[in-house]
Amino acid sequence: MNLDIGFSLNATLSATVCRRLAEMDASLQGRPPEDVVRKCPANRILAAIGDLNSIPVFTKIKGMVDRSLLEASDPDLLNRGMFVPVQLSATEITVAITNPWDTIAVDTYLQQYPEHMVNLILAPVSEVNQVIELVVGTQGPSRTELESIAVDEAESQKLDFDVTGEFEEPIAKLVAKMIADGIRLRASDIHIKCEKDRVHYSYRIDGDMGDKFDIPIKLKDRVDAFLLNLMGIPPEERAKRPGISGRLAVNYLRRSIDMRFERHRTYRGYHVTMRILDKGHFEAKLGMGSLAFDPGTLFELEKVMAIPSGIIVMSGPTGSGKSTTLNAVLRELNRPEDNILTLENPVEDEIQGVIHCDLKGDDFKPMIASFMRSDPDTILMGEVRDLESAELAIEAAITGHKVLTTIHTPRASQIIERFEQLGIERWKIAQTLKAACAQRLLKKLCVYCKVQRDGLTDRDIKKFNLSEDWKNRPVYERNHDGCGECGGKGYFGRTAILEIIPITAEWSDALSKGDLSPYELEKSVREKGVLPSIRDSGLKLLEEGVTDMAALCKVIDMTTE
């Protein structure tokens, strides 16, 4: 069994940890070890490991680390042993380790500081990783960083990344740096574009495209060929296809990171997009991080998830994090006794225990047929985009399945109209739709450099139809020059805002009889005052100083209520 702690233990140690977990939590007693681990967040597992070894656990260590001590360390060694030095005093050195059964950290420091006592603390792998990234980052694209990227062993024929001739090596280094920097900067995509007299790459971070970095134009074809080799596309195939897509896995500081690769032929050469599917940032959990919704919304989402059958639709533009939220919902619904299937194009986020199907063109229909025969409880459909997929969702819901899907509409209430436009009768969608949701991803201000203002301007208050008191409500704005923490952007990270319109039996009835228009429904939900709209949630975040008006306006139409 594999404990989700970033390193592997032998069976005996795994069983010991599970026993300790059960001792610490009576509700886990008598359960099989796999079940115990499934129920436990990584932090609890860590606590049990710390307890077994009498080592204190610190879930956050970044702020405690002495930078000069860290910078004097060999990042290669830290990376290999997954430990970091934290503090050094006259008599003691404190070291954060991830695996107490590995003695490399103790051995290293006993040798280096023979007069000192080595004081151990236990920290999550993710946290130690982030600290190591700090040194790797400050040294720029070091050899270690370049070497930390190697093609995943599973992709056997693509191992030529490191083992290249002298001629190829600078290209390997260039591509490794490009990818490593992208991961370190938390980019979602890396773009490589050919223009008339330049070739450049750039990153999309928090939804925005950033600076362009030039690649010497004479290397245009070499970079292309290197990437296609990495993808294992044979040369004779390359010219035949206008577009090439595929997947690759890279190793970054011991983490395996999946990437999706898309290449289109263009007039000047090619346009490559590499999407970084970094689980570390990607595996969002409801109620945490970017999905830290307010308690009311979270409660409503839980209620929606508990519906035995019917359709739950998430709307929003591209890049609003719809599928991230649905995947988080799916993870919550994922129980051994349930059969969950997904139909996606392409599969982005694989969840253990869930059966994922990649939808490609023609095999759509037969796949669905065999799909329904396998008796799923919950179905995630990537997107409702045509009559065929809309009918499938309705059909599955009518026959007693729970269907999660996404659709492109700005407002939650427009979901019903969109189904109608696709050719579904109103009563059918009114009877099967259980919740209409809308989501946006909002940029968060950098907490280190945001700038306070006394209130909004009269102009903004008028334009956005806000109450007069906003004039005296302190709000924050981004610092246009940014700071070191946010890379000069003034924003750091994003948060999701979610609006849920639950379709109750009463509303479903009124909708199918035509007594209520979708817009009236939205209004009456609002009047009941149960759930905030996207606009309200956005304004709340503005008031709390989490975001600024410019970021709000970018993703929400603030001029209409």
Ligand SMILES: [Zn+2]
């Ligand atoms: Zn900043």
